[in-house]
Amino acid sequence: MQPSNKKRILVQCAFLIAAVLMIVHGTGRGEIATVWNKAVNICLECIGLG
C-alpha cells in the first residue's frame, strides 16, 4: 500500500468516525425532534411566504 493511499484511507476513517460521533451527539441532545417538528409542519420560508 502506497503512502498516499494509506493517508486517504486514514482520512476516510477519521471522517467516518467523526460523522458517527456527531450523529450520536446530535441525537442525544434532541436534534431529531427539532428536525421532525420542522419537517411535519408547513415551512413558510420554504414555500416562499416566510
Next chain:
Amino acid sequence: MKNAVKRKLIQIAAFGFTNSHMTNFVSGKLYTGKWKQFCNPGLNCYSCPAATLACPIGAMQAVAGSMQYNFSFYVVGFLLAVGVLLGRFICGWICPFGLVQELFYKIPSPKFRLPRIFTFVKYGILVVFVVVLPVAATDYMGMGQPAFCQYICPAGTLFGGLPMTATHPELRAATGFLFGLKMTILILTVLACVFIFRFFCKTLCPLGAIYGLLNKISIYHLDVDRHSCIKCGKCAHTCKMDVDPVKTPDSAECIRCGACAAACPRQAIRLGFRLSEPHAAQNGGADSRTEANKLQ
C-alpha cells in the same frame, strides 16, 4: 443494461421512494410520520406534500436557527457520513431535483457549457445562506431564519410552494414579494437548466458544494488506469459536468454518473468502492498517445 438506463431507473426509484405520498398533492397535506425525522441525502423540500424524508439543507438551518442550538451535529454528521461514503454519487443517482433538472435539459434547444468561475458561487451560498445567516441573523428570541430556503431554493418553490399554494387558498392569499422573488429564481433556474446541464447543481446547490468537497476523499470514487488510457479525450468530451476525468478524477464537480466510463474505448475509467490506490500507475503515456493517434 446500459449505464445511462440503469442510472435513470435508479433516479426514478429514488424519486419515488422519497416522494411516495403522491395522493397528498390532492389534499395539500404533509406526510407527518416517523420517516420525517431522517434526512434525505438529496435535495427534496420537506414541505412537498409527497415528501417522505426531511431536506438536509432545511434541517441543518432549522436546527442551527432554533433557540436551543447553534449547530446541527445530527445533520452535519449525516452529510459527512454520506459524503465520505458516496460523494457526489448522491447528486448523480439519488437527488430528486437532479432528476428534474435532467428532464428539463432533455427539451430540444441549443446547449451551452458554463464558465468554470460560476461553479464557485455555490460555496459562497453554502457559507452565507446556510451556515452564517441562520445563526447570525436572529430575532429577539434568538431564532434565525433558514435563509437559503427563504430567499433562494427553487426546489422548495417547485416541490413545496407551488403544490401548497395551489391547494390552500389561505396560503395563496398570503403570497407577496418573497413568493415573487422565489418564483423568479425558479423560472430562471428552469430556463437555465434547459440550456445548461444541471445549472442549479453546478452553480447554486449548497448540498452539491458539501458533497463536492467530500468527493476528494469519498470511498466511492473514480479511478483512471493510466496504463490503459490513450488520452483520446472522449471522456472529457462526454462529461456534461465539464470535468476531465483523466486530469481531475476527484473533481468537486463530478457527479459520478459514469458517462465517462461508458465512453472510454479502453475501459480505463472505473467507478466503485475501492480502497486501492486512486489514479493508479502512471507512465509516460508514449505508447498510449501513439494508439490514440491511430484511433483518431
